[in-house]
Amino acid sequence: xxxxxxxxxxxxxxxxxxxxxxxxxxxxxxxxxxxxxxxxxxxxxxxxxxxxxxxxxxxxxxxxxxxxxxxxxxxxxxxxxxxxxxxxxxxxxxxxxxxxxxxxxxxxxxxxxxxxxxxxxxxxxxxxxxxxxxxxxxxxxxxxxxxxxxxxxxxxxxxxxxxxxxxxxxxxxxxxxxxxxxxxxxxxxxxxxxxxxxxxxxxxxxxxxxxxxxxxxxxxxxxxxxxxxxxxxxxxxxxxxxxxxxxxxxxxxxxxxxxxxxxxxxxxxxxxxxxxxxxxxxxxxxxxxxxxxxxxxxxxxxxxxxxxxxxxxxxxxxxxxxxxxxx
Amino acid sequence: xxxxxxxxxxxxxxxxxxxxxxxxxxxxxxxxxxxxxxxxxxxxxxxxxxxxxxxxxxxxxxxxxxxxxxxxxxxxxxxxxxxxxxxxxxxxxxxxxxxxxxxxxxxxxxxxxxxxxxxxxxxxxxxxxxxxxxxxxxxxxxxxxxxxxxxxxxxxxxxxxxxxxxxxxxxxxxxxxxxxxxxxxxxxxxxxxxxxxxxxxxxxxxxxxxxxxxxxxxxxxxxxxxxxxxxxxxxxxxxxxxxxxxxxxxxxxxxxxxxxxxxxxxxxxxxxxxxxxxxxxxx
Numbered sequence: 001x002x003x004x005x006x007x008x009x010x011x012x013x014x015x016x017x018x019x020x021x022x023x024x025x026x027x028x029x030x031x032x033x034x035x036x037x038x039x040x041x042x043x044x045x046x047x048x049x050x051x052x053x054x055x056x057x058x059x060x061x062x063x064x065x066x067x068x069x070x071x072x073x074x075x076x077x078x079x080x081x082x083x084x085x086x087x088x089x090x091x092x093x094x095x096x097x098x099x100x101x102x103x104x105x106x107x108x109x110x111x112x113x114x115x116x117x118x119x120x121x122x123x124x125x126x127x128x129x130x131x132x133x134x135x136x137x138x139x140x141x142x143x144x145x146x147x148x149x150x151x152x153x154x155x156x157x158x159x160x161x162x163x164x165x166x167x168x169x170x171x172x173x174x175x176x177x178x179x180x181x182x183x184x185x186x187x188x189x190x191x192x193x194x195x196x197x198x199x200x201x202x203x204x205x206x207x208x209x210x211x212x213x214x215x216x217x218x219x220x221x222x223x224x225x226x227x228x229x230x231x232x233x234x235x236x237x238x239x240x241x242x243x244x245x246x247x248x249x250x251x252x253x254x255x256x257x258x259x260x261x262x263x264x265x266x267x268x269x270x271x272x273x274x275x276x277x278x279x280x281x282x283x284x285x286x287x288x289x290x291x292x293x294x295x296x297x298x299x300x301x302x303x304x305x306x307x308x309x310x311x312x313x314x315x316x317x318x319x320x321x322x323x324x325x326x327x
Numbered sequence: 328x329x330x331x332x333x334x335x336x337x338x339x340x341x342x343x344x345x346x347x348x349x350x351x352x353x354x355x356x357x358x359x360x361x362x363x364x365x366x367x368x369x370x371x372x373x374x375x376x377x378x379x380x381x382x383x384x385x386x387x388x389x390x391x392x393x394x395x396x397x398x399x400x401x402x403x404x405x406x407x408x409x410x411x412x413x414x415x416x417x418x419x420x421x422x423x424x425x426x427x428x429x430x431x432x433x434x435x436x437x438x439x440x441x442x443x444x445x446x447x448x449x450x451x452x453x454x455x456x457x458x459x460x461x462x463x464x465x466x467x468x469x470x471x472x473x474x475x476x477x478x479x480x481x482x483x484x485x486x487x488x489x490x491x492x493x494x495x496x497x498x499x500x501x502x503x504x505x506x507x508x509x510x511x512x513x514x515x516x517x518x519x520x521x522x523x524x525x526x527x528x529x530x531x532x533x534x535x536x537x538x539x540x541x542x543x544x545x546x547x548x549x550x551x552x553x554x555x556x557x558x559x560x561x562x563x564x565x566x567x568x569x570x571x572x573x574x575x576x577x578x579x580x581x582x583x584x585x586x587x588x589x590x591x592x593x594x595x596x597x598x599x600x601x602x603x604x605x606x607x608x609x610x
Contacts, residue, residue: 022507029509030425036417037426037435040483043476044438047449050456105352113346114353124601126356131597132363133537135564136586139571143579144366189359196356220342243444250446252540253568277448277540284455284544300452304445311441319437 055298072263079295095187103195130193138257150177191244198240239317252277371587406471411478419486443480451541467560470546485527489520529600539564
């Protein structure tokens with residue numbers, strides 16, 4: 001008994017030491033993981049600050065006219081972002097117009113029509129489209145799609161719309177194969193998997209009771225989709241579309257191959273143009289002079305701000321859908 | 328009665344048309360994938376030979392291979408993964424284990440999702456301002472850092488998701504035998520979420536091995552063999568970019584072959600990654 005009592009303080013102190021050690025190592029691990037999480041925030045902040053610092057020279061030289069000027073002349077060092085902004089917006093908008101109906105169609109096919117054993121393979125095949133690196137789309141667009149459009153599709157469209165006022169300006173000029181429309185088509189393929197998989201996911205959140213009751217009063221599959229599923233998932237679909245738009249706006253390599261890199265604004269969709277990211281990719285390593293480089297970084301800043309806003313809205317919408325299903 | 332019947336007919340017809348269009352949409356999606364993979368195989372396979380893997384990138388008009396580009400891609404991908412993965416896993420751990428309901432986690436999740444889909448060329452510009460400009464020259468290490476920044480959001484996202492799937496009862500069991508929190512995380516949570524975390528890393532490798540834009544003005548390119556991390560280094564995607572846009576037929580052929588190599592690697596990685604988690608879900 002007395003021996004145990006004598007040993008007790010030693011046991012206690014060794015236990016206390018172990019507990020202290022545990023507490024210390026745990027605190028270190030906790031702090032390390034927390035620092036890593038904060039680093040993610042620092043990264044985004046760092047991107048914003050460095051882009052702003054890098055573009056300061058261009059922004060202070062040109063001021064607001066940087067956004068409104070179309071000239072892009074390395075020789076006289078006059079730079080304006082209007083043509084790349086125009087190209088970025090137009091190609092992304094057309095890509096969305098092509099990809100959204102297709103993506104929603106595929107999602108309806110996968111959730112309503114597709115035989116069950118085929119769902120996984122077909123869904124995975126569409127998602128593989130998202131995994132293909134963008135440079136592959138570029139090389140395919142340049143060597144396969146563009147020549148096909150140039151020799152077959154574009155001459156046909158040009159002659160078709162030749163006499164129609166309004167539309168003949170939209171589809172005018174020599175058929176280069178490359179240009180705004182080709183870029184938009186490539187972008188559409190690239191963002192299709194995002195729209196499809198997000199639409200499919202939000203379609204799955206529709207309670208089956210809702211669909212069953214619509215079927216119960218005799219609705220057709222299309223009517224159920226149109227009147228029940230799509231209204232119920234509207235925010236989620238919008239989120240998916242915005243996410244895809246964010247991707248399309250920032251896509252670089254695929255567009256660089258097929259846009260044609262011409263700093264001008266043309267009404268024709270067949271005309272070569274440029275986008276913000278294509279301009280940076282093409283000219284950055286060749287840019288001589290600080291003002292030229294700074295102007296390219298300023299283009300990057302504009303792209304960053306636009307995509308940040310679009311992606312933030314997209315994430316917000318998708319979070320709202322998540323919150324609803326989580327509750 | 329007849330109007331009801333005709334209304335029924337027209338609704339049925341409309342349904343048929345719309346459903347047909349959905350099938351067509353799926354067909355277009357699959358056809359596009361087939362067209363791209365078909366063209367890659369057709370044009371790329373023609374140039375596959377041993378010399379692609381044993382010789383350096385050639386000057387215009389000469390025969391050669393892609394050895395230095397493949398080597399550069401592997402080196403920068405490995406460094407990118409080694410730098411990016413621990414940061415991503417730790418951040419994901421914080422979000423799922425220590426700060427699951429904290430405000431910081433919500434903010435980090437939001438910002439991380441934005442980083443996940445931010446244009447990669449922006450990351451390239453960031454690293455240019457951060458490293459290339461102060462150092463005064465392009466370098467492989469700058470390229471690797473740019474790739475690491477692309478790795479982080481992918482790994483953060485999958486790590487958090489996978490740790491969130493680990494049942495709390497497992498953690499409670501670990502805590503009940505007196506293990507401190509970080510031992511529970513290490514030996515219980517990580518072990519249970521391992522295949523999911525590995526999936527995230529594989530997806531990250533798949534993503535960065537095809538990235539071109541962030542390498543254009545960080546690692547630049549190099550026509551010669553270089554193992555110096557402080558000097559410009561070739562990479563497969565940048566070489567493809569340069570060769571595909573060149574007027575030389577040999578270069579274009581090499582670009583197609585390189586494109587085939589990258590695509591097969593990336594698709595194999597992502598299919599393997601999906602099969603890892605797919606099996607989990609089936610259980």
